Amino acid sequence: MLQRSLKHNTILLIITIFIVAVNMRPAITSIGPMLDIIRDDLSLTNAKVSLLTALPVFCMGLFASLAPLLNRRLGLTRSMYLMLFVIGFMTALRGFYSNYASLLISAIIIGIAIAVMGPLLSAMIKQSFPERATSVIGVYSFGMGVGSSLGAGLTAIFFESTGSYPFALGIWAVLSVAAIFFWRLSVKGDISLQHEVRENGKQRKKKDALSPWRQKKAWLYLLFFGLQASSFFSIITWIVPLATVAGMSLVQASSLLSLMMTLQIVLNLIFPMVYERFPKRRFWLLVFLTMGLIAFGLFWTGDTTLMWVSSVLMAIPLAGLFPIALLFPLDATETAEDTNEWTAMMQTGGYLIAGFVPLLIALVYDWTGDHHNTLMIFMGLFVSMIVLTFMVGEREQKVE
Template sequence: MRSKSTQILLLFAIFAVALNLRPAITSIGPMLDIIREDLTLSNTQVSLLTVIPVICMGAFAMLAPILNKAIGLNKTMYLMLLLLAAATGLRLIVSSFSILLLTALAAGIAIAVIGPLLSALIKQYFPLKVAAVVGIYSFGMGMGATLSTGLTGVFYQKANYYLALAIWAVLAVLGMIAWRVSSKNPIAVKQAIGQTVKKGESPWRSKTAWSFLVFFGLQTALFFSVLTWLVPIAVTNGLTLLQAGTLLSSMTVVQIFMNIGFPIALQRFKTRTPALVGILLIGIVSIGFMWTEQPLLFSIGVLLMGIPLGGLFPICLLMPIDATDTAEETNAWTAMMQTGGFIIGGILPLFVAMLYDYTGNHQVTIFVFLLLFTAMLVLAIKIGRIPGKA
């Protein structure tokens, strides 16, 4: 049993590590057009810088329980944060598209391993305060996304896009320091010997787990599509690069409030359906505002978009935690959900980029956002009937 002071240190470590789970990807969005023009790329090619890490986050998520069992949680966390720092820092000397792709691949692998381990850690060390700690976790991710989307353009204006992309390696160093301070008291995620969960309880055989996977994939696709293409869409609508970056940053501030408040508010409901349907309908309304192409209405729509983008991720984090009884089961369910979900979430934004290359019309991009909201609304009816334990 950890003392109150060591629990606070662990919470700070979770927050500091969570800060790192988005900037390597979200910092690309504001620089998308700059990179494309500098390296003479198509929209499809440049979108791979956000698509590849997201797909990696799915393809390598199952490494989390394997590395946890092989070398332990602390060494795994240090290794992944070091990999993330190296990948992000390498962008300072970027000279080719292939180097940027390599950094995207490495960052995706690191994030893939960190995510499921943090969820299992929360389940084990804070079983009675899961929703609140998930709020801290998702707040950290939201803050990382906000800082990177809001300040990347500023760093670009002051220096160049190499520095604007590479500077986020500082957050990984902060994460390692915070983890070091917290790990003076042993941190470990218990894991069953021989297999992650008992025979017959594999999440891959559960219809509920598959529902979680598809829903997570759709919300991930929406999140990264919006963060990747919002700045180019805004610039097309007449905003400057700095104005578009500020608007994107403002949207992520809305996300942060939802990251913290939504998982806690969910505890007041017997089912998730009302809250899920509500924020998804807000998302559909936001699409209507964005479709007008009027700068003011477009901006209102973008701010409204922050509500579902901020609320959907923490509910996805809670799904496997609520549906399982032990930390090792949570690790397995989260890894499975993220494995398939991030692959879906990586492939669909690539499809968006290909559509834009073909049509040259961002109204089509916004229509794809609408389709994603509609599909999630259908799934939410089923998922919302699953009672939570947290």
């Protein structure tokens, strides 16, 4: 009976992690389909309206280091309650106030909340699932993928059904209500992140470790995470304009993006299970990055059939790189507290890079008017990640 209860609690906690992760993207991706409508309704410039998607990503970088601080001050459980409430409240606010100031403020505060939640979830997974962390990270990344697709795909449908973009943006607050409910069910009391190391079934005090900011490997993780996040946000942002310039209709280009994101969601769940069985990080990274370069080459041809093939191939690195990047801090650390600090550092710098690169692409395109330069930037990101793959090295095998 006790074993059955423990299994039930474990399943419930995994479901909760999934639902919490789903909350970490719709408030950002739901803005995209409404950009033109918001711009016209509020008489905004393209630069102003683009800040609604750029600022949350910058905030996800700037404020990720708040996670260890809030964990020490409030504890993980109360911190997660607070962040879920903040996301829900600020998202719901969009449904009642449709002015630019409220949209901008909500974008910033939601970005800060997501920044805090990411490292805390990784640390919790490290502590609660020490033997199955890879698979549970897969559930986490799968949830984020589902959230991204829901926000991008259903917001326009809500708008068409109601004629109200504030409603279409604010409806996503219901996800936070669901997450708070499941968090209440599955998490009893406050979770205290371990700062001790278990050896031979006994606890010993962890030796004072260097701050990740003073370790070369942590900086390599930061750069890799930044480049893969830049690739994701840049490709999602620019793949439709690239396809339309190459001759596709807007409907075809949007369908191409939908196909890519749908495949990515499925692969987000499958790949981490594969990593657990075949844990050679470098091998998988090189496979995914090579596939990405091939996909860019096919897209460059401008041939419609090859562009569809490219979208299928591109879904593979988009799905595979993010879970491996999330696993880097788990591989390098011994305790959940260290995982929290390493993940916070990685995401702090990484999301700052990711917020800058899509804007760089926009500037280059405005200057040159040639999307071949956009593809060259994409390829440059992937070549840089190949170099970093060799610098990071293989996963360290810890001696039990």
